[in-house]
Amino acid sequence: MGTPKADLMWHGQPFADRIARLLLRSTDGPLVVVAAPGQDPPKLPREAVVVEDGREGRGPLEAIAAGLRALPDDVVAYVSSTDVPLIHPSLVRRVLSATSADVDVAVCETEGRLHPLAAAYRTTVLPEIESLLSADLLRPMKLFERVRTRVLDASALLADSAISKLDPTLASLLNLNAPTDYERAQALELPEIKIERFGTLRRSSDEPTTVKAATLGAAAQAAGIELDQHIVAALNGDQITGEAAVPLVTGDTIAFLSADGGG
Amino acid sequence: MSTQDTAAPPGYFGSLLEIDLSQRTHAQHELPEALLRNYVGGCGLGSRLLYDRAPAGVDPLAPAAPLLFVFSPLVGTPLTTSAKFAVVAKSPLTGFINDAMCSSHFAIAGKLTGNDAISLTGACAEPTVVIVDGAGVRLEPAGTLWGLSAAETERELRESLGHRYRVSAIGPAGERLVRYATLSHDGRHAGRGGLGAVLGAKKVKAIAVAPSHKVASADPEHVLELARDLRERSFGPATAKYRELGTLGNLLAFNAISTLPTRNFQASQFEGAQRLGAEELSELREKTRASCASCTIGCEHIYSTDSGNEMRVEYENVFALGPLCGVDDPDAVLEASRRCDMHGIDTISAGGTIAFAMECAERGLLPAPWLRFGDGAALLRAVDEIGERRGLGDLLAEGSKRVSVEIGGGSGDFAPHVKGLELPGYEPRTLQAMALGLAVNPRGADHNRSGAYEADMSGEHDRLKGGSPHVGAAIATEDRAALIDSLILCKFLRGAFEEPMREWADLLAAVSGWDVTESELETTARRIVLTKRLFNLREGWVATDDWLPERLLAEPVELASGRSGELPPARLRSMIDSYYDSRGLGPDGIPSTQTLAAHNLDHS
Numbered sequence: 001m002g003t004p005k006a007d008l009m010w011h012g013q014p015f016a017d018r019i020a021r022l023l024l025r026s027t028d029g030p031l032v033v034v035a036a037p038g039q040d041p042p043k044l045p046r047e048a049v050v051v052e053d054g055r056e057g058r059g060p061l062e063a064i065a066a067g068l069r070a071l072p073d074d075v076v077a078y079v080s081s082t083d084v085p086l087i088h089p090s091l092v093r094r095v096l097s098a099t100s101a102d103v104d105v106a107v108c109e110t111e112g113r114l115h116p117l118a119a120a121y122r123t124t125v126l127p128e129i130e131s132l133l134s135a136d137l138l139r140p141m142k143l144f145e146r147v148r149t150r151v152l153d154a155s156a157l158l159a160d161s162a163i164s165k166l167d168p169t170l171a172s173l174l175n176l177n178a179p180t181d182y183e184r185a186q187a188l189e190l191p192e193i194k195i196e197r198f199g200t201l202r203r204s205s206d207e208p209t210t211v212k213a214a215t216l217g218a219a220a221q222a223a224g225i226e227l228d229q230h231i232v233a234a235l236n237g238d239q240i241t242g243e244a245a246v247p248l249v250t251g252d253t254i255a256f257l258s259a260d261g262g263g
Numbered sequence: 264m265s266t267q268d269t270a271a272p273p274g275y276f277g278s279l280l281e282i283d284l285s286q287r288t289h290a291q292h293e294l295p296e297a298l299l300r301n302y303v304g305g306c307g308l309g310s311r312l313l314y315d316r317a318p319a320g321v322d323p324l325a326p327a328a329p330l331l332f333v334f335s336p337l338v339g340t341p342l343t344t345s346a347k348f349a350v351v352a353k354s355p356l357t358g359f360i361n362d363a364m365c366s367s368h369f370a371i372a373g374k375l376t377g378n379d380a381i382s383l384t385g386a387c388a389e390p391t392v393v394i395v396d397g398a399g400v401r402l403e404p405a406g407t408l409w410g411l412s413a414a415e416t417e418r419e420l421r422e423s424l425g426h427r428y429r430v431s432a433i434g435p436a437g438e439r440l441v442r443y444a445t446l447s448h449d450g451r452h453a454g455r456g457g458l459g460a461v462l463g464a465k466k467v468k469a470i471a472v473a474p475s476h477k478v479a480s481a482d483p484e485h486v487l488e489l490a491r492d493l494r495e496r497s498f499g500p501a502t503a504k505y506r507e508l509g510t511l512g513n514l515l516a517f518n519a520i521s522t523l524p525t526r527n528f529q530a531s532q533f534e535g536a537q538r539l540g541a542e543e544l545s546e547l548r549e550k551t552r553a554s555c556a557s558c559t560i561g562c563e564h565i566y567s568t569d570s571g572n573e574m575r576v577e578y579e580n581v582f583a584l585g586p587l588c589g590v591d592d593p594d595a596v597l598e599a600s601r602r603c604d605m606h607g608i609d610t611i612s613a614g615g616t617i618a619f620a621m622e623c624a625e626r627g628l629l630p631a632p633w634l635r636f637g638d639g640a641a642l643l644r645a646v647d648e649i650g651e652r653r654g655l656g657d658l659l660a661e662g663s664k665r666v667s668v669e670i671g672g673g674s675g676d677f678a679p680h681v682k683g684l685e686l687p688g689y690e691p692r693t694l695q696a697m698a699l700g701l702a703v704n705p706r707g708a709d710h711n712r713s714g715a716y717e718a719d720m721s722g723e724h725d726r727l728k729g730g731s732p733h734v735g736a737a738i739a740t741e742d743r744a745a746l747i748d749s750l751i752l753c754k755f756l757r758g759a760f761e762e763p764m765r766e767w768a769d770l771l772a773a774v775s776g777w778d779v780t781e782s783e784l785e786t787t788a789r790r791i792v793l794t795k796r797l798f799n800l801r802e803g804w805v806a807t808d809d810w811l812p813e814r815l816l817a818e819p820v821e822l823a824s825g826r827s828g829e830l831p832p833a834r835l836r837s838m839i840d841s842y843y844d845s846r847g848l849g850p851d852g853i854p855s856t857q858t859l860a861a862h863n864l865d866h867s
Contacts (some may be wrong), residue, residue, distance in 0.1 A: 036513040036518045037678065062455075080703070125789075164759055177696050192661075196519060198512070198515050198516035198542070199507075199508055199512035199513075199515075199542070200503050200504055200507045200508060201502050201514055202513065202542050228500070229758075230501055230503070230758065232720060232721065232722055234519060234520045234824075235824075236823055236824040237519055237520055237521055237821070237822050237823035237824055238520075238727075238824035238826055239722070239724035239725065239726075239820050240520065240719070240720055240721070240726060240756070242721075242722050243388065243722070253823075255519045255520065255521070257516035257520075258503070258504040258512065258516065258722060259721060260501070260504055260717070260720075261504075261513055261516075261689070261716045261717065261720045262504075262510065262513075262714065262717075262754055262757075263510040263513045263577065263578035263580055263582075263687075263688065263710065
């Protein structure tokens with residue numbers, strides 16, 4: 001691609017920042033970002049903990065191990081690459097929920113291909129990964145053979161009503177490996193975002209109720225609203241934020257409201 | 264007209280007027296400069312005066328219990344929103360400290376009687392009006408005023424005394440000792456905690472004040488310059504919500520973020536909210552806007568009711584009498600609100616107690632089959648019965664805490680109060696800094712002394728996962744509230760300050776001449792918060808009083824996003840422990856000796 005994928009821009013936002021923020025939207029955290037040794041950390045949200053990949057060039061297992069080491073014991077982590085700007089929180093949640101007491105790894109599969117960087121790993125598999133790495137067995141398939149792995153194929157994923165509604169083509173799993181992939185993805189239509197305005201921001205009933213935008217800042221701009229210390233946004237009725245970099249996806253509703261809740 | 268006593272610092276008279284209603288005597292006591300500087304005025308000074316002057320363990324409705332009108336250094340200056348006063352007493356609803364505030368001309372006229380505070384103790388033999396003016400203090404029979412609403416009383420008294428008199432009065436509910444009766448001035452209320460009942464117990468219908476003194480500022484030109492600047496800022500975006508829609512602008516926004524308490528906190532979204540939102544109602548019903556004296560914001564939005572009356576509409580009265588009671592009929596909600604004003608009762612406590620009673624009735628714990636969520640007629644009947652202490656209203660006039668004790672049946676778990684004060688319209692499960700603020704607040708469940716919702720709504724932390732950032736935010740907002748309520752300025756102006764404590768220090772310095780700094784005011788704020796805690800401690804506070812109703816800790820609320828607002832007891836406990844630690848309190852919530860010494864406080 002000529003540029004580290006993490007630094008590629010997605011409608012004004014670096015890939016790494018977007019993916020990291022989308023994972024924060026999808027989980028309760030913590031968020032660990034694995035960088036190549038010596039790599040300048042890309043722009044990331046403040047919640048991100050950056051760790052270095054143990055040994056560069058040894059494939060995803062090495063990076064997965066570095067990430068899992070930075071997490072608390074016995075939690076389940078969603079692992080993502082940084083080249084999936086269309087990742088949707090509904091898919092992340094579905095994959096995470098596919099692990100259980102009997103399942104150590106839940107991994108997506110499309111067209112017969114497993115996606116080890118679109119998978120949930122229990123941190124308890126770390127010794128198994130380290131054992132494989134020390135034996136120079138670097139293919140994730142080796143891990144999947146040794147631990148209790150559940151494969152989620154397209155039909156399993158699309159059985160989830162949220163995914164079938166919000167990501168029906170499973171664009172979440174679309175890796176951008178070549179410049180043409182990147183160009184094609186960028187040409188895709190931006191997600192449609194529902195806009196709600198409250199208080200003094202509701203000026204007339206004929207204001208647009210949807211905009212197309214990849215980030216909160218872009219949505220605010222499209223809605224003619226200036227995000228400042230007096231105006232905040234609630235994402236899907238949940239988290240309140242004034243951060244323009246918050247990534248948006250299909251199905252999102254943004255409520256713009258006064259930051260002053262005094263009454 | 265007398266000029267300011269030169270012994271007192273500018274901005275003050277250095278005087279407390281104490282009126283003994285039983286003896287029909289009065290005396291002026293000097294307020295030392297150190298006391299004024301340590302507590303500033305308003306709620307701060309009032310808290311300290313109450314601590315010093317109320318007999319320990321006094322029954323709030325007994326003659327010996329003082330009720331204090333307390334003014335502040337900024338009153339009488341051209342600073343916008345400064346025409347406010349505090350009323351401080353031991354609450355008959357909570358048994359703890361109660362400091363309520365009210366606005367407008369009474370603040371100016373009251374201070375210009377030449378006093379920083381007026382204390383009423385004792386009780387009159389007959390219904391009485393207290394008059395303070397240049398001629399001194401007079402106690403006159405209330406006569407036919409007894410039984411009138413506060414607004415009618417005020418109107419009649421000003422007609423008879425003259426329009427330079429300003430009046431604070433109680434309604435019939437105060438006369439009947441409804442434990443959440445208000446004290447009112449010009450349609451505004453020192454609303455929470457039952458101050459109207461304290462005055463009613465003293466058989467005082469009203470206090471009328473007329474200016475007889477002047478007060479100077481240390482640096483009038485600088486004060487004027489600061490006032491011009493603040494006035495300009497008061498027209499800016501920080502106050503737009505208040506100016507354009509009023510506080511009712513909260514309602515639909517709060518509904519969208521699942522923080523609109525509904526049906527006695529059984530839900531955090533109300534399906535009928537749309538009919539009650541300011542965005543809709545203002546187009547259909549708004550008649551005019553109004554301001555307190557000396558205010559450039561103009562937050563008061565006057566709506567018409569279907570009966571042809573006019574009504575000041577605020578978020579809290581619509582929330583409490585609407586969604587909290589499951590009522591979505593704007594006519595019923597506005598009329599209930601108007602009747603609360605007419606009787607002279609706090610809309611939040613009235614709505615909270617009625618919503619609680621509706622749930623009790625639906626569960627068969629109260630023999631009131633007529634009282635059901637969503638029934639506007641039942642709401643109106645309940646308001647009237649409370650105001651008149653008639654039928655079921657005689658019990659509901661005691662507030663939800665006492666009602667739950669009376670009827671039992673596990674109702675205490677869903678009685679919506681902290682320390683006896685009914686919860687305001689901020690859902691603690693989805694605003695968890697606010698949850699802490701409500702739990703530990705000396706006044707009880709109160710959104711004005713703890714504005715921690717500010718932090719929850721800033722996006723700086725996850726409002727659904729209370730932790731250490733929430734503790735810091737709750738303390739900071741509590742400190743800012745303690746200070747702004749002592750200066751006094753309106754909280755609706757707070758967003759116009761970039762560095763509040765520093766800017767407030769500048770204002771106070773310009774008025775008083777003190778070399779007061781941001782750091783000094785931060786200490787002052789903490790001292791005020793601690794003083795309130797000390798008062799409560801003396802009056803029987805125990806650590807379990809700093810807690811939330813069981814319902815809020817046991818029943819999650821669902822959000823549109825699919826997450827739930829859940830506040831496990833261990834999380835609240837952890838936040839409270841951290842709050843105690845940060846405030847210099849022991850694990851039992853009692854200030855340490857070192858903390859007391861650091862704030863020039865003494866408590867035995």
